[in-house]
Amino acid sequence: MLNCNCSIFTVIVDHGKASKVLKEAKNLGVRGGTILYGIGTNPSPLLHLLELYEMKKEILLMIVDSSMEDRLHQELTRIFHFDKRNRGVCFSSPLSAIKGTHMKTKVCEVEENTDSMNSNYEAMFVIVERGYGEEIVEFASSAGAKGATIIPARGSGVHENETLFHLTIEPEKEIVMMLVKKEESEAITKKIDEEINLDAPGAGILFVIPVNQASGLVK
Known part of the structure; x- marks a missing residue:
């Protein structure tokens, strides 16, 4: 397992609610957080019919x-x-590892046993060019994913930068964040890779991180 006493706690809520969550978290002892803005996707056929499947979301990181x-x-x-x-x-x-907070610098040692993590989920992130996030969600959904959050971002990778009048242009990116079941993670990764060829320069980046606990995943 990861022998560390620090975690990143992520909360995804509707627009306008993250500050309220942060306030309550501070009451529980959290020192602070960062709020990002994104777009949530909902697989409901009715919401797609009403064109309400994209909803403004806030992502709170603590x-x-x-x-x-x-x-x-x-x-x-x-x-x-x-x-x-x-x-x-x-x-x-x-x-x-962590540095730059009120906590002292911490570096975690990795042990072989990972069975103690009590979550059946993993967090999957896919970074692609702006406008392709929805396609990634569709590919992932066809392989078993249940919804996602798309976060706007900027990239500066070696394959992406272009110049205009000798000025560097940092292309717009989208980060697709999904909570996926461990047993479906490999199939979702394979489906996305088959569709966009992640090994091609500038095609995108996919990475998965373990999840200790997850709440709010109501069926």
């Missing part, structure tokens, strides 16, 4: 002591009703 994870999951789920449909999702993942 670095917490791992000993706080259980209480944060329990209390935030209780306060914001993450155990009900479409109220939000939160998950926590281990950190391998």
